[in-house]
Amino acid sequence: MILTVTPNPSLDRTYEVPGLARGAVLRAGTERIDPGGKGVNVSRAVAAAGHRTLAVLPLGGPAGAALAGLLGTEGIEVAGVPVAGQTRSNVSVVEPDGTLTKINAAGPELSPAESEALLEAVRSHSADAAWIACCGSLPRGLAPEWYAELVARAHRAGTRVALDTSGPSLTAALRARPDVVKPNAEELSQAVGRPLATVGDALKAAEELRSLGARAVLASLGADGQLLVDASGAHFATAPVTSVRSNVGAGDASLAGFLTVGGRGADALASAVAHGAAAVQLPGSLMPTPSDLVPSAVTVFASVPVDRPLTEPVP
Template sequence: MILTVTPNPSLDRTYEVPALDRGAVLRATTDRIDPGGKGVNVSRALAAGGHRTLAVLPLGGPAGAALAGLLGAEGIEVAGVPVAGQTRSNISVAEPDGTLTKVNAAGPELTAEEAEALLRKVGERWAGADWIACCGSLPRGLAPEWYAELVARAHRAGTRIALDTSGPSLTAALRERPDVIKPNAEELAQAVGRPLATLGDAVKAAEELRDCGARAVLASLGADGQLLVDEDGTHFGGAPVAAVRSNVGAGDASLAGFLAAGGTGVAALAAAVAHGAAAVQLPGSLMPAPKDLDPSAVRVTDAVPLDRELTEPAP
């Protein structure tokens, strides 16, 4: 069982439009509303693959109730912590070429009591969990050290932690040695304080994060594939994608695939790549089911082409 923690969940509405013309009245060709937040998406991808998962998250107001209902409809068990603020709603506008414009709300500000209640809820439910996946930004009211405290408590209980966050909350958590972290290229660059132009740059950045405390780094590099840097070395994986429809939640699907495949080693990296490649070809933040995966298309190697330039260099 994989338990996910999403401190700042959302309702995500996605509109597909022929073109995004600023100042114009746009008519969507399709629209959908999905549960949102990085940990929520990990649970959704796990559930889509038939894996048991439990989502721990704060819930507030009608939007929070709607979010819990949508998750329940997908077969996901929810352990909600009531909060006074309103669960946020986000909007994404997707164009035919895969360009995505997102408007993310700030979300509620949690009180100190609500922040501690969220930690306690995780502690009450982590028995029997193979992994805890802590994902996403921290809402207002939670100190950058909140994830670090959660990692420390989980490790004392003997539970492995996967962490997908960035900025000060990632920096603070590294000292507690999370078992795996999952940055994208931009987050890697931010963490080491310099731009990344090549795969070699990304490998070096991941190695530095391991030096800072991460036991393994699973780095999503968009169209360039994924890197796994751990105690066994460095491996690089990729898969062809016919057309990108939406990249919302693709990194979350990758993490779900990685953890469902054990969370360590080359086989887990291959599963992460297959899930990420499938996710970008689906609308909105729809998570891939087994029928959407093409494991035979995945290629993983330890001969990393270090000089290869990134398609989208990270500033």
């Protein structure tokens, strides 16, 4: 079982439009309403792959109730922590070429009691968890060290932790030695404070995060593939994508693919890449099922191509 923690979940509305024009009235071709939040998406991808998952998250107001209901229809167990504020709603607008414009609401501010209740919910439901996946930004009211405290408590209970966050909350959590962190290229660049122009730059940055405490780094490099750096060395893998329909939740699908195959080594990396490639070809934040995956299309390189330039370098 994979337990996910999403401190700032959402209801996500996704509209597909023929083009985005500022100040114009747009007609949406399709509309989707999905459960949102990075940890929520990991749970959805784990469930779509046929594995058991439990989502721990704060829930408030009608939006929170709707979110819990949507997760239930996808076969996801929910451990909701009642909060006084309203669960946020986000809006994504997708153009035909896959360009995504997203508006994220701030979400509710959690009180100290609600913060502790969230940590306690993780503890009380994690006995059967192979992994705890902690994902996304922290809501107002939670200090940057909140994830570090969660990682420390999980390790004392003997549970492995995957962390997908950025900024001060990532930096603070590294000291607690999470078992794997999953930055994208921009987050990786931000964490080390320098630009990334090549796969080799990303490799050096991932190694630096390991020196700061991460036991493994799974870095998403967008269209260029994914990089895994751990105690055994470094692995790199790619997969072709014929068309990008929406990249919402693609990184979360990748993390789910990585964890469901054990969260270690080249096989887990290949699963992560296959899940990410499938996710970007689906509408909205729809998560891939086994029938969407093409594992044979994934190429795992014998050595990391350090001189390969990134398609979208991070300045």
